[in-house]
Amino acid sequence: xxxxxxxxxxxxxxxxxxxxxxxxxGLLRFPDTLTRLHALTKADNLGLGLVMIGLLPQxxxxxxxxxxxxxxxxxLLAGATVxxxxxxxxxxxxxxx
Amino acid sequence: xxxxxxxxxxxxxxxxxxxxxxxAVRDTYSATVGFVVYGLLVALIWVRLDAVDVALTEAAISxxxxxxxxxxxxxxxxxxxxxxxxxxxxxxxxxxxxxxLLAVAALMxxxxxxxxxxxxxxxxxxxxxxxxxxxxxxTNVLMAFxxxxxxxxxxxxxxxxxxxxxxAPDGAWGGHxxxxxxxxxxxxxxxxxxxxxxxxxIVGIYIFWTGADHPGGAFQGGAILASMWLLAIMAGLTDxxxxxxxRLRLLLIAGPGLFLAVGLGGFWSGAAxxxxxxxxxxxxxxxxxxxxxxxxxxxxxxxxxxTPERSAQQ
Numbered sequence: 001x002x003x004x005x006x007x008x009x010x011x012x013x014x015x016x017x018x019x020x021x022x023x024x025x026g027l028l029r030f031p032d033t034l035t036r037l038h039a040l041t042k043a044d045n046l047g048l049g050l051v052m053i054g055l056l057p058q059x060x061x062x063x064x065x066x067x068x069x070x071x072x073x074x075x076l077l078a079g080a081t082v083x084x085x086x087x088x089x090x091x092x093x094x095x096x097x
Numbered sequence: 098x099x100x101x102x103x104x105x106x107x108x109x110x111x112x113x114x115x116x117x118x119x120x121a122v123r124d125t126y127s128a129t130v131g132f133v134v135y136g137l138l139v140a141l142i143w144v145r146l147d148a149v150d151v152a153l154t155e156a157a158i159s160x161x162x163x164x165x166x167x168x169x170x171x172x173x174x175x176x177x178x179x180x181x182x183x184x185x186x187x188x189x190x191x192x193x194x195x196x197x198l199l200a201v202a203a204l205m206x207x208x209x210x211x212x213x214x215x216x217x218x219x220x221x222x223x224x225x226x227x228x229x230x231x232x233x234x235x236t237n238v239l240m241a242f243x244x245x246x247x248x249x250x251x252x253x254x255x256x257x258x259x260x261x262x263x264x265a266p267d268g269a270w271g272g273h274x275x276x277x278x279x280x281x282x283x284x285x286x287x288x289x290x291x292x293x294x295x296x297x298x299i300v301g302i303y304i305f306w307t308g309a310d311h312p313g314g315a316f317q318g319g320a321i322l323a324s325m326w327l328l329a330i331m332a333g334l335t336d337x338x339x340x341x342x343x344r345l346r347l348l349l350i351a352g353p354g355l356f357l358a359v360g361l362g363g364f365w366s367g368a369a370x371x372x373x374x375x376x377x378x379x380x381x382x383x384x385x386x387x388x389x390x391x392x393x394x395x396x397x398x399x400x401x402x403x404t405p406e407r408s409a410q411q
Binding site: 077081084085 | 293
């Protein structure tokens with residue numbers, strides 16, 4: 001049982017780390033603000049979500065698991081809102097040019 | 098070498114590199130962003146050192162509220178074009194470099210002269226935890242064993258706010274701090290400002306409450322509550338209170354005031370200033386902490402809101 005749990009953790013956290021890596025490369029390489037934001041939110045949403053799924057089997061109690069899930073949900077909310085705000089600001093300054 | 102050692106070495110190297118980059122970079126805005134990231138990474142180091150209380154404070158103050166404050170200052174500097182105008186002379190540069198080198202050398206000597214086994218009061222703190230009824234040693238030190246420091250710290254926070262307010266122009270004295278924010282009523286920011294504060298308030302109060310036995314406390318909880326209030330202010334859902342409001346001033350002095358009263362009560366009950374009798378210690382500390390979180394929340398939020406800009410009548 002513990003082997004299966006560890007396996008889930010390794011696979012999911014590695015997948016999450018891959019999305020963070022891909023998101024970071026996108027952030028550095030993509031040409032403009034909107035595409036860079038797109039890369040960044042992928043890292044935030046999928047990367048963080050997969051890391052969280054990977055950590056869930058290691059949670060000692062239900063309480064700890066719920067805390068992990070709420071961290072992910074708050075991360076999703078913050079990431080989505082901030083990227084919307086940045087995108088709007090970027091579009092606004094583009095129009096002003 | 099274990100994986101965690103490698104992680105720690107990488108973390109330390111990144112923090113050092115970021116520190117150098119933040120100092121060296123020319124652009125104020127980039128330096129500010131670098132500093133915020135630096136604060137968050139230092140918080141990670143505190144977690145590695147098992148100092149979760151310090152990590153929470155570092156993340157909330159240096160990464161969060163301090164970052165917002167510095168961003169505001171950077172924006173103001175950019176408007177005023179202060180930076181381009183005067184570059185310091187050669188003499189000033191050389192003496193600054195010499196002073197910095199001296200400071201670094203003094204620090205290095207101090208680090209090398211440290212005794213091998215550091216003198217520690219930690220066992221004494223753990224052994225005397227029963228006197229307060231709280232099990233978080235950090236809260237015990239802050240609220241009981243070194244309560245004087247904590248009280249003075251809060252007074253300093255209050256003085257800082259008085260300093261910010263005293264920069265107000267005469268016409269705006271007693272008015273609302275900061276601009277009146279406007280945001281699209283159906284926009285994302287307003288949506289977040291309606292959705293997040295209930296959750297943030299629960300998290301803030303939880304972190305405050307759990308501080309008795311686990312990492313957390315009035316300062317960390319207060320920082321979260323303050324940021325929720327600021328979010329509502331920035332979304333234009335509410336306005337900052339005028340600084341001449343009696344109620345506001347009462348909130349601002351509640352924490353240090355009650356702390357001082359309880360401290361003086363220590364004389365009356367016998368022992369010394371700020372001494373609590375073991376039977377009453379827990380309720381007294383809790384009472385001070387509740388008054389304190391109210392004061393910390395209000396002070397931190399108003400520090401960020403800035404100087405009074407609009408007169409109360411508007």
